[in-house]
Amino acid sequence: MFEAIVDPAVTTKFWFTHSSGRLDEGKPVEWEWRMYGVSTKVEVSEIVTNEKIVMRWSDPPTTVVWTFAKLLDEATFLEVRNFGFAGSADEQVKQAVGSTDGFSLVLAGAKAWLEQGLTPSPEGCFGLAARRRGGKPQCPSPDLCLLRRRASMLRPSTSAEKPMAA
Numbered sequence: 348m349f350e351a352i353v354d355p356a357v358t359t360k361f362w363f364t365h366s367s368g369r370l371d372e373g374k375p376v377e378w379e380w381r382m383y384g385v386s387t388k389v390e391v392s393e394i395v396t397n398e399k400i401v402m403r404w405s406d407p408p409t410t411v412v413w414t415f416a417k418l419l420d421e422a423t424f425l426e427v428r429n430f431g432f433a434g435s436a437d438e439q440v441k442q443a444v445g446s447t448d449g450f451s452l453v454l455a456g457a458k459a460w461l462e463q464g465l466t467p468s469p470e471g472c473f474g475l476a477a478r479r480r481g482g483k484p485q486c487p488s489p490d491l492c493l494l495r496r497r498a499s500m501l502r503p504s505t506s507a508e509k510p511m512a513a
Contacts (some may be wrong), residue, residue, distance in 0.1 A: 349396065361466060375388055
């Protein structure tokens with residue numbers, strides 16, 4: 348799981364589309380989401396292999412701490428904490444909720460890629476299921492449609508796909 352976060356050849360399968368390099372302590376990188384025309388600089392202040400990543404990102408910058416704990420059966424528990432939000436109390440709450448939403452999708456994407464080989468697709472959350480049924484993608488609830496609009500969802504990957512790291 349640790350490598351899925353530090354290695355852009357893996358991370359681009361489920362999160363950002365391009366990276367200027369691997370996460371390494373003291374080495375700044377840039378992550379891009381080209382489908383949205385968005386990028387951010389990432390600075391890693393601490394890495395303990397297979398245990399922890401501490402980074403700063405965004406504008407204004409916030410701190411993200413990734414903590415990895417090995418569980419039984421080669422599973423890993425991953426905790427993500429994002430803190431240091433700026434602005435009024437209401438603005439900080441809004442940013443924290445947005446961060447929670449975003450990292451929930453990142454972790455869901457990582458799980459889908461690592462366990463099932465599924466990668467993000469602009470088709471939306473039900474594109475794969477609809478193709479299997481021979482129909483058009485449809486969301487069965489407004490909440491899921493909101494998720495579809497907020498993030499790309501899943502499609503099967505192929506071994507011919509190349510990592511999208513810069």
